[in-house]
Amino acid sequence: MKVTILGGGLAAISLAYELQKRKEIENITILEKEETLGGLCRSYDLNGVKYDAGPHIIFSKDQEVLELMKNLLEGNIHQTRRSNRIIHKGILVQYPFENDLSKLPLEDKELAVNAFVHNPYENYEPKNMLQFFLKTFGEGITNLYLRPYNEKIWKFDPSFMNTKMVDRIPKPPKEDILRSANGETVDGYLHQLYFNYPNEGATFSLIQSYLNKLTDKVSVITGCNLKEIEKNSNEYVIKYNKKEIKCDRIVSTIPICELVDLVKDEEQNIQKVAKDLKYNSIMIITIQVSKDLAGDNFAFMVADKDVIFHRISKIDFLGEKYHKNNTVTYMAEITYREKDINDMKTDEEIVDSVVQGLKKINFIDDETSIIDSDIIRFKYAYVVYDLNHQQNMDILRKHYTKMGIYLHGRFGDFEYLNMDQVIRKSIDQGKDFK
């Protein structure tokens, strides 16, 4: 059996790694658009400091996957304790917000506790993300932090998003909220309290570790401009650049809204459904400055709409190989959508807005401390679970299963998947693949 995998990110590479073990598979070809593999797991360099497209930490509830990632990295990995903060009205509140209420200004704290204890939304069945927040945390915590932060990152009203992202968040017990308001900071989201990260080489080193273990059953073609996919009886013909490849099976890890344009004579309804899927793009702005005003912390969430980024991370926190003497490297993340106000800004304007944001949160005194900056953009970064997502994906999955095209990966299967979940699906597909 000959298999072609469209796209060359983690989903493609981890699946190729699993499929190469299968005797009946003769060869596997990965077709990647860019010159470099890795997709969202690619890493970049600013004056010797390696960084990711948003810091990619390694954590998982899935022990088998976590062990696999550690084994692949062969010792190039270390564990760190999370130290994340929310910047609320200039105050650092420990993440998650509800576990450190005593840090809030008195009137915000009283609002948060009162609305949690006397919550009129408690007995409703939530039908969207906003309703879930109101039911689970009350109006105070929702309006002080959850609502503005989620509006900022999703660029989408949470009442138009379903509960898939949030419905596993447990409702905090009343006692925990009261303890947190009385000054006892409680650790939350324990599965990611400790996380792993490569000692050097940033997240791409995980991709490189996989690549090192691919056998000659797997070939990789980069710089591949896919043109058309056609199904002839039992065989697929994929046209790219000025060539074509024939295979028995296709796995698509490329965004499904782009796959529909490649499939010859694709049904119009399928095109329409795929184009209705919502996603966010991201800009990653990395800035090196001369003075550390962030303390021994890693990521900071900023819900304030006057600050352009929703999250800023101090890369130095990830280990000595990510620190350059006499500098601090910050990474700001800004989500956007095609033709929105951020998309229309030039790189210079974006960097300038990030600098204004850094000043507002007191991470720099003035522009003179800036040494260098860099900006990268990813069109496909976050799957948005809007109210139509499930229905749209049910239609698309049914259609491509019938066609014999396997959908895989964050945008291939259009699910909000972290690296561990992508790898889990690769392991499972590697076993079930027919």
Ligand SMILES: Cc1cc2nc3c(=O)[nH]c(=O)nc-3n(C[C@H](O)[C@H](O)[C@H](O)COP(=O)(O)OP(=O)(O)OC[C@H]3O[C@@H](n4cnc5c(N)ncnc54)[C@H](O)[C@@H]3O)c2cc1C
């Ligand atoms: C800001 C951010 C932070 C994240 N942080 C974490 C984290 O801390 N921990 C974690 O576990 N996960 C994290 N993730 C998730 C992680 O990046 C993904 O789970 C993983 O990279 C998905 O891999 P993929 O192969 O499915 O998709 P992608 O990486 O998107 O790969 C798709 C590939 O297809 C290629 N492609 C697209 N179109 C075509 C085409 N027409 N022809 C050929 N090739 C094409 C692309 O170039 C790309 O290489 C984060 C993601 C983002 C955006």
